[in-house]
Amino acid sequence: MFILMPRRTYMKHSGNELEHLLERERRAKLICAALNNFVDLKSNLINVLKHIKELTGCEAVGVRLHDGEDYPYYIYKGFPELFIQKENSLCFKDNTGNKIPAPDGKGYLLECLCGCVIKGNTDSSLPFFTKHGSFWSNDMSRPWGEKLELRSRNYCKACGYESVALIPIKARNERFGLVQLNDMRKGMFSEELIEFMEMIGEQIGLAVQNSLIYTKLEEANKYTKEILDNLPIALTTYDSNFRLTFANRKAQEITGYQLGEMEGLSDKEIANMVYRVENNNKSLLRELTGSINTIKNRIRTIKTRSGDCLKISVDAYKLENGGFLYLFDEAKRVQGLENLQLQTQTILNxxxxxxxxxxxxxxxxxxxxxxxxxxxxxxxxxxxxxxxxxxxxxxxxxxxxxxxxxxxxxxxxxxxxxxxxxxxxxxxxxxxxxxxxxxx
CATH class of the missing domain: 3.30.450.20 (PAS domain)
Structure with a gap:
């Protein structure tokens, strides 16, 4: 998704302003392109933060993301390390250093304006908050009023930052953190820039949400793979195009081939690879057509990577999603007979x-x-x-x-x-x- 400025606004600006808007549009495309790759979230957010810093001209930028019950800085650039150490945690603590639970029972109370923006506790009737839930100020030295002063730690002001913007990172009614922009100079922001950053914040939110979903799926897949790898029977799966998608540890041990060598190969290519004896390199999966969904106890002879001939007992299943499941193990009784036959042959010779x-x-x-x-x-x-x-x-x-x-x-x-x-x-x-x- 690209964030583009409306074309009609170009006619209202001078040449320099138009050039600035075009540059913002170009940066937006680069940012969205980076966020589309949510697998390596941190590396891509570092790249995004670089574009934000160059686009806004702010000397310090950072991203806070949810981690446990807190929202520490996930990435940052331009902030002194002492500032990060001092401001990293947002959890409000009592005199004994214990975190104070939130009244709604969801996590802990968060301090400062960062906590207000992250939790959505903002008031758009106040001049420093937007309808989208952002905070921004071009002059942190000016009086805010008692209501706002009570919410702030005032550490940004104490460090000399005059321009500060806190942009929520959220997506689909879920809040993940914020983007922070700080500068010692006054007047770094415009309402238009804040609106633009709010759109960027939503795009970051979508990337974070997708990354979390991907991570959960990866964890589930790893757990499933661990279970399948510990099965005492060999298992392989194929997609609807008859291409191998997975082979568990037992299947790799029996055939002598690693998953990386088999993954993506068609059933016919796999058959030619291992079913190289007795002219039985016909794939069983091709027999699973029409009303035939299962093949049970089919005996096949394979030739392993080491050259050993091995009889296996095979079960094949057609899955509801159009894929196929292949279960096999050594035909121990048949193999035992072959071993006996070999011994007998030696004696007879x-x-x-x-x-x-x-x-x-x-x-x-x-x-x-x-x-x-x-x-x-x-x-x-x-x-x-x-x-x-x-x-x-x-x-x-x-x-x-x-x-x-x-x-x-x-x-x-x-x-x-x-x-x-x-x-x-x-x-x-x-x-x-x-x-x-x-x-x-």
Whole structure:
């Protein structure tokens, strides 16, 4: 929001006055631009204060902001340190040094004209107060009258400041502090300048209010992030455009990737990053369409940053705001079986006999190095084949041994067998079929 002087006023002023108004308008734009960035409030208010000091020509400027139950100087320029130390607190104290509670029960009584302006206890019928609640004087030495004298500490006057203006910082009926302008010279202010500063005060108030809201949201987000980071399960979130917005600590530990490396990437990019095995790099989130809002217990295999393959159990949810939630953890039982399989494979490879294992669906699930060498094929070409297809491919044939019991089943039986490798080499073996019992 820019604060502009009405164009019609330019025609009423001389060239110098018009130039001054244009400079004020330029400064107003710079001030408002700075206040739009309320995230780093202090740095931007320092910049704003610099513009105010140059615009008004005052030798001392400062901003008081609410802090606890007091309104100390948040930033200042041109005031002696002794002045700041003396005037920093506005709380009225009794003879024992204790703060006196306000009659309305809201905080403590505030002293001086600063306290009046901040609390809104002003009287526009008095010549020093405006309808907006500001105080200003071009001659602090002149008598104010008993009613106003009782409100003031008179420290500004005692320090020799003749021109003093106190502009409330407020927004949406909430008061946050004030802007203070002091100068040893008389006649530094005009009614027009005070009105301009009151508009600046409102803009500062909006910036302060937005900064407070932002700070509260940041604190809430940090608290939420802390909770999510301490979950024992991995969690990632995506926006409605399928781009990753968050990954908790567990998700980073499992995948090996930091949040900064994943944040902003699409689900397909994430899938290509971690789902690099078994051709399963299709994103589950794309399945959450229409009436399908949830996917439960989907087993996926990922390849972590360190190169380890890991099976995970995944739950995916479509959120009401259009985003997505992805929960996953190690499929411990499956992982345990894989570890057992690895140990079994190591043992089988140490055996000189040929070993071939099939499951209940007659699918080859394991073979050892000796078998690979005998059939002249790699394990990756053998595993997953149906046993009958494999036997047909190698032209497998068998005959019973002479001492075979006619009542003995194929399982736990011994045979003479032969096969021909893909390279055309015929080999003969003694084969024993055994049933493997597995208990969980």
């Amino acid at each position: 140490s055996v000189s006999n040929l070993v071939l294992m099939i499951d209940s669906n007659e699918t080859i699930i394991m073979c050892n190095t000796a078998l690979e060498e005998a059939v002249e094929m790699d394990a990756e070409d053998i595993l997953g084949m149906n046993i009958l297809d494999f036997m047909e491919m190698i032209q497998f044939s068998r005959k019973d041994l002479a001492n075979k019991d006619l009542n003995e089943s194929d399982i736990n039986a011994t045979y003479e067998a032969s096969f021909i490798t893909p390279n055309g080499n015929k080999k003969e073996i003694i084969m024993v079929a055994k049933d493997v019992k597995t208990f969980f």
